Amino acid sequence: MQKYGYVRVSTKDQNIDRQMSALTAAGIVKDKIYIDKMSGKDFNRPQYKKLVKRLKPEDELYVKSIDRLGRDYDEIIEQWRFLTKIKDVDIIVLDFPLLDTRKKVNGITGKFISDLVLQILSYVAQVERENTYQRQMEGIREAKSKGIRFGRPRRKIPDNFPEIAEMWRNNLISKRQAARMLNTSHSTFSRWISYASIADDERK
Numbered sequence: 001m002q003k004y005g006y007v008r009v010s011t012k013d014q015n016i017d018r019q020m021s022a023l024t025a026a027g028i029v030k031d032k033i034y035i036d037k038m039s040g041k042d043f044n045r046p047q048y049k050k051l052v053k054r055l056k057p058e059d060e061l062y063v064k065s066i067d068r069l070g071r072d073y074d075e076i077i078e079q080w081r082f083l084t085k086i087k088d089v090d091i092i093v094l095d096f097p098l099l100d101t102r103k104k105v106n107g108i109t110g111k112f113i114s115d116l117v118l119q120i121l122s123y124v125a126q127v128e129r130e131n132t133y134q135r136q137m138e139g140i141r142e143a144k145s146k147g148i149r150f151g152r153p154r155r156k157i158p159d160n161f162p163e164i165a166e167m168w169r170n171n172l173i174s175k176r177q178a179a180r181m182l183n184t185s186h187s188t189f190s191r192w193i194s195y196a197s198i199a200d201d202e203r204k
Contacts, residue, residue, distance in 0.1 A: 001058045001059055001060065002032065002056070002059045002060070003026075003027060003060045004028065004032050004033070004034065004051060004055065004059060004061050005023035005028040005032060005033035005034070005061075005062045006034050006036075006048065006061060006063050006068065007019040007020060007023065007033060007034070007036070007064075007068065008036045008037075008038075008045070008048075008068045008069070009037050010037075010039055010040065011037060011038075012037045014037070016037075019064045019068060020033065022094050023062055023064065023094075026062050026092070026094060028062055034047040034048065035047055039071075040068070040069070040070045041071055041072065042070070042072070042075060043070060043075060052083070052087070055083070055087050055089045056087075056089070057087070057088035057089065058089070059089045059090070060090045060092060060102070061083065061092070062091075062092045062094060063091070063094070064094050064095055065094070065095040065096065066093050066095075066096060066121070069093075073118070073122035073126070076118065076122075077119070077122055080114070080115075080118060081115075084111050084114075090102045096117075098114065099114050100114065101114050155184065155188065157192050158182050158183075160182070161192060164181050164182055165178070165192070165193060165196060175189055175190060
């Protein structure tokens with residue numbers, strides 16, 4: 001049985017000292033600790049892949065916290081099952097004692113308890129994502145009701161637009177030529193034409 005550690009930070013500038021200290025205090029030697037300095041959005045990480053290849057049945061994998069393993073609970077659960085069921089290794093999350101597949105409580109294995117805890121965490125994370133989205137939508141609706149606009153501010157129609165538009169209406173230039181003369185895009189020129197037509201209709 002070998003003990004391995006896994007450390008992850010999102011960027012190269014972030015400090016790994018706290019994770020390293022926790023893992024070495026748990027008895028993992030430095031040459032058995034694998035470090036990735038990249039996002040935890042998925043498990044497509046070079047050092048993590050190397051670590052998984054080295055893991056053998058009954059080995060132990062230590063991480064300081066569950067979010068160091070990954071950010072997406074659905075993917076964490078899938079990877080957790082692969083490691084514990086297929087690779088047959090134990091996982092120990094140092095900051096969360098319930099996530100320790102080695103332990104047995106009243107005859108119930110740590111793997112079973114950990115699976116239940118992960119399912120609960122996944123549910124809580126999903127509910128929080130939905131609540132966050134709902135709060136964002138409510139905030140946007142409230143802001144819009146107060147006249148707050150979102151997105152990039154629309155460009156002001158240039159002063160020489162009427163002359164260029166008239167040239168286009170008289171078939172002297174194409175829309176694309178008109179857009180170039182106004183230093184804008186073909187679609188923006190078309191939108192300005194629509195605005196002008198609406199304004200003319202309202203004046204009639």
